[in-house]
Amino acid sequence: MVSASDLAGRLARDAEAVCRHYLSAGRRSGNYWIVGDVANSKGRSLYVHLTGSRAGKWTDAATGQFGDLLDLVREACGLVDFRDVADEARHFLSLPPPDPAQFRPNGSTSTASVSRPAAERARRLFQMTQPISGTLADHYLRQRGILRASAHGALRYHPSCYYGDLVTGRTTSYPALIAAVTDASGMITGVHRTWLDPDGDGKAKVDDPRRALGGLLGNAVRFGMPVDAPLTVMVAGEGLETMLSLSHVLPGMPMVAALTANHLAAFRLPAGCSRLYIAADADAAGRHGIEGLSRRAQALGILPLVLAPELGDYNEDLRRLGPNRMTARLREQLAPEDAMAFVPA
Template structure:
């Protein structure tokens, strides 16, 4: 028996024009599309809904996407987003209510747009993610020597994450690639941004697009936290670098700032007493590590630099293995931390 959601989604798609006029009343029809600013019904041209087409497959009626945020889906997804509904049960209830209305409901109130690449857009995309286990993203990480990382709460997977090339048209269909989502948060655990890494599903390697990584939201001062901030913390640039360090030092909270510039500006918990700075062995990496170390020392935080043998700690992990990485790290740690962070 077909799931009721599929039946209702098709019923909505059969009258996509009426759905759009009701839920996206600040938009307008342009050819085969309904154009509006975003799912919050703001005026604009970022979000478009296909009004006509087959009932399923490519070009299906009722399919929509937002060029600014990468969000997309069917009309049930659209109703959930516009009404800020978080469960399928409530979404179906709202859709059934709409379908039996003899007249369109009053125009919805307009809200301030989320804005291209905003923290709100990042939170919406994060909510569309799923666990990493068994996905292309997990395969990619395992290929990088990063096994047993699917449990990290800061990581999710999106099977069809939109990728917009530079200079795309609002009506252009985007590419879709599987993507690793890395959640950027502040020191209170509030999401402020997101990093997306796209993959080729055939090879489980990075997708053949440039750049294959993009960030959205507010990154400055924030990062991808692998563990909760504590009085002893490690900080570095790249996600794979800090995942590698976290595998080697499993009891040490770590944060990936995602770039050299963002590492130098990373905010540290007020309770931090010792900071391990994972140095990338290139000029930008060394400069960023120095800037962060100086800021930390000015706050009377003890700074310990962790230096890899190669370019970064993921290079070391893949080249020499986990045991050798631990051997290399052990003499660099403060004496009181060695027994806590490393297994016997």
């Protein structure tokens, strides 16, 4: 029986061939494969080690995502279930079909057993945090015009969160804003970390001050999502600050931050939702996320509507234009019944 680590190892032994197949928009540069992101966009943010003890390990410096080649196959193909990821890897490696026992509840390569370590680490980290009110995390968000962040239970503060430089291997720690990534039931599947400058000057002065840990695919950071009441309308978007800015002016509207364009496209929409607003980002990756989620919403009979900021994103609108002008523009874009229900008088 071939385990998940075996599959990842076999892929790593031919890492360049894997990259040429799944990340064909990239190119080899020395001992690395360089590409824009796991969606195979052109660029230089994501690098894959092709040789040595770290062969097959990859990092996206823009998003903080990282993993092995099995993770890359999952992300590149938009797969959710481990069975599908393993089947895709086996097909690439020309391996025979798996023993059905491999996927029994007690099998060693079930989705739960593969994802458990990172999810457990994420939950442990979240348990070590404190409320953000009065902390550097609160100060950081207030600098960005987000004044009521302490009302969101998904946001916490860690005074000394471990940070490892993925290139040099050096380790240190910084204060950090921690956001819980949850599934539809409210279970924490991952966390998103924003490391902060200890002197209060924005983000920490490191190469990649934002990273995620755990299971993001299909999940999100959630704000104001009802637990028991039915949900018929909501807003989904990418960035944490973008969605917190929208929540600042529409405090009663359920919202989620999927954290990246790829994860926005893969977000699992809740049952009962009939109208979905998607917060737009101006870049190409943002359009990819909007288009992917719109198609999935339409397939489920959900009406997708795009909310467009005046400037580059909604945090820029909030800081430069102010909440009143931002609210007025949103009122024009919402369905009349939603404007009446969610726009403050």
